[in-house]
Amino acid sequence: MLTVLQALCEKLESIGIEYMLSGSLALNLYTVPRMTRDIDVIIHFTDENIEPFISGFDSEYFVDDIGIRQEIKRRGIFNLIHKSTALRIDCIVMKNGAYRLVEFGRRVRNEEYGFPIWVVTKEDLILSKLLWIQDLQSDKQMEDIRHLLASGSIEYKYLNEWKENLRLNTYNLFDHE
Numbered sequence: 001m002l003t004v005l006q007a008l009c010e011k012l013e014s015i016g017i018e019y020m021l022s023g024s025l026a027l028n029l030y031t032v033p034r035m036t037r038d039i040d041v042i043i044h045f046t047d048e049n050i051e052p053f054i055s056g057f058d059s060e061y062f063v064d065d066i067g068i069r070q071e072i073k074r075r076g077i078f079n080l081i082h083k084s085t086a087l088r089i090d091c092i093v094m095k096n097g098a099y100r101l102v103e104f105g106r107r108v109r110n111e112e113y114g115f116p117i118w119v120v121t122k123e124d125l126i127l128s129k130l131l132w133i134q135d136l137q138s139d140k141q142m143e144d145i146r147h148l149l150a151s152g153s154i155e156y157k158y159l160n161e162w163k164e165n166l167r168l169n170t171y172n173l174f175d176h177e
Contacts, residue, residue: 005039006115007060015052018044020107020118022092022128022172027144029112030122031151034144038088043122044104045093060084061150070126103127112117122148123155130168145173 005025020026023040027033030132044051049117050072053073054065062081071078071142072093080089094104110119120128148154156174163170 001038001039001087002113004082004085005113006041008041009091009115009117011056012043015049015056017049017053018104020104020116020120022120022125024092026120026125027148029110029119030125031144034080038090040090040092042092042094042104053141055105061089069165099127099162122151123158126154126159126170127166129161130163130170131166135168142171149174 005021009019020042021040022038022042023038024034025039028036032170043053050069054063054068057063057080058065060083062083064078068078069090070076071091073100075093075095076090076134080091081087082089094100104125106121107118108121110117126145129145129148132138133141154174159174162168163174
């Protein structure tokens with residue numbers, strides 16, 4: 001999985017596409033690792049980088065260029081499937097909302113997997129998981145949040161500001177901080 005992740009990041013960087021790792025692989029950098037069967041990456045698309053993205057990945061991945069264009073337009077999610085490993089990469093098109101722009105601007109460079117990669121911050125991973133579970137309760141996501149909160153230094157001021165701004169129910173996870 002890490003070999004595919006490294007190749008993905010190197011390809012994105014070589015064609016000038018900004019991204020950040022999210023999901024379980026980002027979580028594993030901050031706290032108790034858990035199994036995952038895919039790679040979640042948030043990608044910042046522009047009109048100029050859609051074609052280089054599609055052509056840059058079509059040799060090593062199953063690429064649905066029509067589906068990709070539709071999801072980019074609606075700012076949704078699409079998958080790339082690595083041909084030789086069948087590993088799924090969930091490509092999440094970056095949203096333009098105020099929080100998502102701040103979140104992307106805060107991404108950090110990390111080399112704990114043995115190569116440089118852009119990763120969502122711990123606080124923004126918490127907020128993203130909280131946003132996700134507002135509509136769909138998930139014990140796994142709640143457990144992830146608890147592990148992240150227990151994993152050391154947290155910018156509670158930042159969390160609380162965005163909790164209010166996004167009108168999040170935090171399930172009393174960090175209201176006391």
